[in-house]
Amino acid sequence: MILVTGGLGMIGAHTARALLDLGQEVVVTAYRRTEVPSFLAGRVAVEVLDTTDRDALLALGNLYDLTGIVHLAGSIPGDDPVDFFRTDLTGLLNALDAARAWGVRRFAVASSLGVYLGRSEIPWHEDLALPTVDLPHLIIAFKKAVEPITTHALQGSDVEPVLLRIGSIWGPLMDPESPFNPIPAYVSAVLRGETPLPLSPDEGGDSCYAPDAGRAIALLATADSLHHTTYNVSAGRPSTNRDLTAALEAITPGPQVPPRPERDSDPGDKPYLDITRLTEETGFSPRFDAAAAVADYVAWRRKNPR
Structure with missing residues (x-):
């Protein structure tokens, strides 16, 4: 069974649907939005919890046989940037704790196409060195930090990190x-x-339509093998x-x-x-x-x- 945090948000819900279509069992966490969309109704287990609550998140391991995590939960910044970073970093670290505690096979986490800002090459591909630039939004700044935090946190474990550089999804x-x-x-x-x-x-x-993005993430979460850690997720x-x-x-x-x-x-x-890497390793192409x-x-x- 695969856990999708933030699984009732736009990208999370479409990822959950795609995982179900691939034959996976899915449990999603929800916090701010708990309404289950029609295409998931009766198909997923829903756990209403805040990922910043470490005990509540880790307790899911006692309820489900979880073999993978797709961490998409996040918040919207308010007036206090420190509060935003604290909230989302706590959620990330708790999810990483859970991945190690449960011994899941793969931990996929949302990054952003914004990490490439400052590179003039078009299109952006995963082998580009990420520049040090002023970033236009707190969310992009956090997503850029997510990548090294995740890879270092999973070192020494058998959990495979997958960094999802997600494009402009709607x-x-x-x-x-x-x-x-x-x-x-x-x-x-x-x-x-x-x-x-x-x-x-x-x-x-x-630009990428949400059902396509969800399917791309689901394919990365379930692929028999992956040859890289970082993947662009968009229409290409x-x-x-x-x-x-x-x-x-x-x-x-x-x-x-x-x-x-x-x-x-x-x-x-x-x-x-x-998205050449994504396509070659999973067979994904936008529908x-x-x-x-x-x-x-x-x-x-x-x-x-x-």
Whole structure:
């Protein structure tokens, strides 16, 4: 059985679904959001606990035969950066404690494409040396620190670390007003019959639909063998706002989508993740292009608030 912490969040829930589809038994932890999405209802064990509670987390080993961990639980920074770092670091260390105590086979943990910021090469690949730069967000700073903490913490154990450099993920269960991706808010406005704010047509870069990201993570968590520690998780191709608006125009009636501005940049100069390593070692390839992702998301949002 595989434990997915933060398993009712967007990426966690889609990872849990993909693991189930691969024939795995799954238990998820939930804390802030405990509503089980329809595609997981009756299929997973749900444990409501805070991963910063070490005793509660380690007690799961008495309830389940856990053979792997996918650690995706995290918080949103508030006004106090130290409090954010303390919370998420405590959760990470507790999950690492659990991995060693239970003797799981593999410990996969969320990092971020943001670790590559400062590299000019496109696409970004795992062999690039990570630069020392000012990072734009506390979450990215923490994710960058997650990598050496995880690998050093598991040294001397039989637990295999897997660092997931996750790209720009969007899809069902994402906060429709998330500041991290413009697509959900744009689609929400269209579904309300409103005119969304125009998006620069050639802005974009890395983008991956959540079900694809979840499947990639599930494949890494269950692969018979892996040859590396670090893997990019995304669609492996850039996309643009032009792709989004074209896909929406194809499936939504009426003139809700504003006219596209003139081309303002070269879409080829936007960073995105190279997933060659992921594909070669797991057989992963994305199932959703922009049109399929938008169609699936619109169908989901017509029945769900997020």
